[in-house]
Amino acid sequence: MSCPKCDANASVKTKVREEKEYKDLINRLKRIEGQIRGIEGMVENNSYCTDILTQVAAANKALNSFAKVLLSNHIKTCVTNDIRAGKDETVDELLDVLQKMMR
Template structure:
């Protein structure tokens, strides 16, 4: 009976991997058709860069901690509290990045008469507020 369970698990794993490959292929196809600002780059100051990376490293650590909690069968509410903390950290990261973007990229483009930047900002804000 254990062999049947293992066989079923192996089939599920193969199906999941197959779905992941299809998802990755779809992402790759979408990336080549991207109509967003993917081609643009932003030079950040050393301070801004270090702050953003520091925040992302902390968030990454939080996610690893959540994964470990699931693996160790932690109590659901305890995991939920940690997920909420990770969400708050991501939201904080977004706020800092958005503020920096407005102060630098958007302000500079407006000074240069590039009004399309305002439209881009509006679209970005709409995506963030879903």
């Protein structure tokens, strides 16, 4: 039994997300996008370096938070369902992505 919302058999993997999950992820990305635009404005306005770096740290934290939510959702749905279906290669895929995230 494969995850009904994850299409791992397609040439490009896709996932249909619940409306709540979708809206949460998009809202987080829009806030991050706004933070990045704010940083760009600070550079354009010759803001002091440490003020810009403080905002960069906040944007990094927001992006890491986004990644944690997305990873958690992925483990709870696609990974769990693939393991139950005997698709052990999903564990290797998860380990690969975790290694990339920890660089």
